[in-house]
Amino acid sequence: MKCISCGTDNNLRDRTENQGRCKNCGTPFAFEPTAMPVNQRFTDVAFQKLLNDLSANDRVYFTKNQLFYALAKRVRKTGITTVGQFWVGYIGFLIPLTFFVILPLLSLELQTGIFIVLLVYNIIWFIYLWLRSQSLNLLRRERLVQARAIRNLGIVLMLIGLGAVWLQQAFFAILLWLTGMTAVGLGMWQARRIPNMMEASLPITPDLLDALLEKWQNAHGFPPKLLEKASFNDYFPIPGSDVTDYSFDRLVVCQSNDIAKMLIANNFHFEYNSGIVSIGGYPRTLFETVMTMAKRNPKLGVFVLHDCSPEGMLTLHRVKNDPNWFGGQDYLIVDVGISPRQILEAKRSVLVQSSEASMRASLRLEPAIRQSLAAAELQWLDVGNYVLLEFFSPPKIIQALSRSIYLGAQLSTMEDRESDLIILGDDDFYGMETFG
Amino acid sequence: MVAAALGKSWLVGWGExxxxxxxxxxxxxxxxxxxxxxxxWTPSRRFVVVGETTGEVAISTIAKQWEEGGIDSLIAIRSFFALVIWDCQEELLYLCRDGVGGKTLYYTISGKNVWIAPRLKTLLPYHKRRINLVALRDYLCCAFVPGTQTMWQDVQELAPGTVLCFPSQTLHIFWQPQSQIRNKEGEDLNFWATELRQLLNQIVQEKLPRQGAVGVFLSGGIDSSAVTALAAQLHPEKVICYSIHFGKDLPHELHFSSLVARHYHLPHVLLEISFQDMWQQLPATMALLDNPIGDPLTVPNLLLAKLAKQSVDVILNGEGGDPCFGGPKNQPMLLSQIYGxxxxxxxxxxxHKxxxxxPQLLRPEIWELVKEAPFFFAPDxxxxxxxxxxxxxxxIKYKGANHILTKVNNLLTAVGLQGRSPLFDPRIVEFSLRLPLGYKVTGAAEKIVLKQAMANLLPQAIIDRPKSGMMVPVQLGFQKYWQRQACDLLLGKDAPLTEYLQPDIIRSWLAYKGDPWRRYGVKLWLLVSLAIWLQQNR
Structure with missing residues (x-):
């Protein structure tokens, strides 16, 4: 295991002999993988990389939840997650099987043996895929892939069955066709069932993160860019009227206090001439001042940043319709996300969670909010699904907001325009530097 | 031998x-x-005056005024100037620079001699070419070198609005921007806008050539549009507008600039700048600058000046509108104070550099040396x-004198153009310092008084348009076109910056690793500009 200070490789004996310190520079190791549960092992280097990735090499602040999700993503073992990967695995194992078993059997003219081998091979795949399609360790969309793979496997079995017909192996033909049709049927049934099943459970718990952080802090100190949880006691002194008499170009309203705190810590307000508040009134001491300043600008752009959850939908609704926010007023309001539509259309894997509490909250949403959602979105929420914004790293959220602001400046009418999968969208929009 | 090295510039040596x-x-x-x-010479032949101006006032006129009024006479000069004045009788040497800083004057003291020149390069043979590390730090932050320091340890820049007298080395301040805000009853927005419009009419009239066509660098923003409109109104001869873009597929402001040109039926010359032009012309551009300037508009400025020189000798621009009436820094700075x-x-x-x-970019030993050094703007x-x-x-104090005006002056002078900035005229600066803040910025709106003053001369779309700077796609440039050349220049063998900067961070910028603000392009441009400047000056 490498030391994060000097890069020296220390084996278990080195670490034991030096009381958990590097043999070269004496830096303590935070983690001893051999003393950790198999599926939750971390090395110092891996944890350091996680922190570096999250903070863009100590350039941006992040929340504890963002660290938690980054860790969960790192820990989660996914295996086959696309149908393409299934085919690669299927053919990959079939090739050696053909060379070492099927071809020798063919040379011995043992047709029965070949069909038995193929049947067993496919049944093993079927069992593997079926178990994965049921696994709560996989995301639903990953489970759906397993179901589609089962269906494909069924088609393969029926094709082999045709071979058996051609070779006049009636018993195997019937067996292969029965198995194949069963696989196709079960695959399709499972695919229909999965959207209504519970989402994956996270592979780690907040307690595990706390334990890891404590060890890390003892060895290497508190991660410099990790933010403490936002508190209503966070104190921001109100500046004088020579500052508060003016306004700014835009306001970011966050559902979460922690996200608001993260944006402030990362100077988003400064970079984009933007006030930042949370729907719950964070930062408490400045909230009224910032809102008064914001409403002084008749051309203010309001950017709403929320979870993909019933509470997130409520946040957006409140900002748009509550007269204490911007209801009934002529402001440009941009939904940065995340909306259920974005998740449903996402091309990449997102850690969707689900809970009964979220299901109940969705069903309790005001009719006006429910009517504003498409049927598929509503269905997605009603089964208890949600995605927290903190699933995404700070650079990703910052870029998503920047992109919304860029688009908001380019398009004259952004109001009520659905955000373009901004967080999950194409990363390749290039920044233009302005000088003025 | 010395004269041969001077080219088109001049040098004064004093001492032995x-x-x-x-x-x-x-x-x-x-x-x-x-x-x-x-x-x-002054009429009595007591003083000899050597120097340069932006052309509105002749040196002989300044000499005459100096004889009559001494240092105080400089306040009344309605032109940018850099002067060296020798008093034959008292044997005193005066170095003088205009209040806004439109012309530059550098000096270095070497033993018993003082060497003075308007171009930094001219002084190269007279000092040890040691890099000023604090200036390096400031360049990395600001993209220019602010204050009286220069990139060279042993060379100083004369502060605008001052006169430095040798041998005593006494510094006289004859003008400096000071807050003189006047809040009088009855002086509402219309009052100030009327005064501004009258001033602008007078100043633009003075800055127009007596005959022949005049060019205007027109970005489509309120500042350059205002100058264009006034020139179109006041100049009896041809007014030609010049604008740049980087390809119609990339964001540009041609819609706005064309609107103004069409409004006044002015010929509008568009220059498309390719990524190849940007890279290839950078060395020639840096060679024309004094201290390095790392903003990506240097090359476009030079290319546009070359194009304009084919048709005109005098160029007007909108520089000065931001410092005097509102700029992109104000509101973010206010917000920063809200969030503490x-x-x-x-x-x-x-x-944004x-x-x-x-701390990561500078080599640790250099960071240790400069991290506590106060910034030039801290006292202000x-x-x-x-x-x-x-x-x-x-x-007004730094952006004009150390960045915008020196850049425009050097690049335009190099191609034989006279560049004039009506919005940075000392009278406009003084007006701005008297103007109540509420007429510059209200809520989130800026340049209120300028917009009001120009309301009946400009299309409403120009008055109402949101704030925007000139856009230069350097992020895309480094991603798609200049990556290899930049890598050689910044990280190759004998790379001029490796003495000062850490290569790892430059490498990560070139690879665009973790760029939350999408600013690596602009930072890399800053570094390549500096690297080329160092290559040329060492």
Whole structure:
């Protein structure tokens, strides 16, 4: 295991002999993988990389939840997650099987043996895929892939069955066709069932993160860019009227206090001439001042940043319709996300969670909010699904907001325009530097 | 030998100088070499004045005024100037620079001699070419070198609005921007807008050539549009607008600039700048600058000047509108104070360059040397004035003298153009310093008084358009076109910056690893500009 200070490789004996310190520079190791549960092992280097990735090499602040999700993503073992990967695995194992078993059997003219081998091979795949399609360790969309793979496997079995017909192996033909049709049927049934099943459970718990952080802090100190949880006691002194008499170009309203705190810590307000508040009134001491300043600008752009959850939908609704926010007023309001539509259309894997509490909250949403959602979105929420914004790293959220602001400046009418999968969208929009 | 090295510039040596090849000398005490400037005697022949102006006032006129009024006479000069004045009777040498800083004057003291020149390069043979590490830090933060320091340890820049007298080295301040806000009853927005419009009419009229066509650099923003509109109104001859873009597929402001040109039926010349042009012309551009300037508009400025020179000799521009009436830094700086950040750090950060990267970017031994050094603008930030007024004063003081005006002056002069900035005229600066802040910024709207003054001359779309700077796609440039060349220049063998900067961070920028603000392009441009400047000057 490498030391994060000097890069020296220390084996278990080195670490034991030096009381958990590097043999070269004496830096303590935070983690001893051999003393950790198999599926939750971390090395110092891996944890350091996680922190570096999250903070863009100590350039941006992040929340504890963002660290938690980054860790969960790192820990989660996914295996086959696309149908393409299934085919690669299927053919990959079939090739050696053909060379070492099927071809020798063919040379011995043992047709029965070949069909038995193929049947067993496919049944093993079927069992593997079926178990994965049921696994709560996989995301639903990953489970759906397993179901589609089962269906494909069924088609393969029926094709082999045709071979058996051609070779006049009636018993195997019937067996292969029965198995194949069963696989196709079960695959399709499972695919229909999965959207209504519970989402994956996270592979780690907040307690595990706390334990890891404590060890890390003892060895290497508190991660410099990790933010403490936002508190209503966070104190921001109100500046004088020579500052508060003016306004700014835009306001970011966050559902979460922690996200608001993260944006402030990362100077988003400064970079984009933007006030930042949370729907719950964070930062408490400045909230009224910032809102008064914001409403002084008749051309203010309001950017709403929320979870993909019933509470997130409520946040957006409140900002748009509550007269204490911007209801009934002529402001440009941009939904940065995340909306259920974005998740449903996402091309990449997102850690969707689900809970009964979220299901109940969705069903309790005001009719006006429910009517504003498409049927598929509503269905997605009603089964208890949600995605927290903190699933995404700070650079990703910052870029998503920047992109919304860029688009908001380019398009004259952004109001009520659905955000373009901004967080999950194409990363390749290039920044233009302005000088003025 | 010395004169040959001067090219189009001039040099003054004072002390125990050898007057070989000099165009003028006095008993081995003072000698003047080169060309490009003007020399004039005062009527009594007590003073000899050498220097340059932006052309509105002749050096002979200035000499006459100096004889009558001495240092105080400089306040009344309605032109940018850099002068060296020799008092033959008292044997005193005066170095003078205009209040706004539109012309530059550098000096270095070497033993018993003082060498003075309007171009930094001219002084290269007279100092040890040691890099000023604090200036390096400031360049990395601001993209220019602010204050009286230069990139060279042993060379100083004369502060605008001052006169430095040798041999005593006494510094006289004849003008400096000071807050003179006047709040009088009855002086409403219309009152101030009317005064501004009258002033602008007068100033633009003075800055127009007596005959022949005049060019205007037109971006489509309120500042350059205002100057274009006034020139179109006041100039009886042809007014040609010049604009740039980087390809119609990339974001540009041609819609706005064309609107203004069409409004006045003016010929509108568009220059498309390719990524190849940007890279290839960078060395030639850096060679024309004094201190390095790392903003990506340097090359476009030069290319546009070359194009304009084919048709005109005088160019007007809108420089000065931001420092005098509102600029992109003001509101973010106000917000930074709401959310509680160090004012000085925020100001250094407001240039959006490398302030936050300094601890990782500079080599540790260099960072140790410069990290505690105060920034030039710190005393101006820590005054009792309203924050916004402090910001206006600093912008006027440093942004004009050390960045915009010196850049425009050097690049335009190099192609034989006279560049004139009506919105940076000392009278406009003085007007701005008297103007109540509420007429510059209200809510989130800026340049209120300028918009009001120009309301009946400009299309409403120009008055109403949101704030925007000139857009240069350097992020895309480094991603798609200049990656390899930049890598060689910044990280290759003998790369000029490796002595000062850490290669790992430059490598990560070139690979665009973790760029939350999408600013690596602009930072890389800053570095390649500096690297080329160092190559040329060493």
């Amino acid at each position: 100088v050898k007057p070989e090849s000099s165009v003028w000398h006095e008993g081995g005490k003072l000698a003047i070499w080169g060309s490009g400037g003007e020399i004039a 950040s160090s004012l000085i750090d925020c100001y250094a950060r407001s240039f 490398c302030f936050d990267d300094l 930030l820590n005054t009792d004035l309203e924050l916004l007024q402090r910001l206006f004063l600093i912008n």
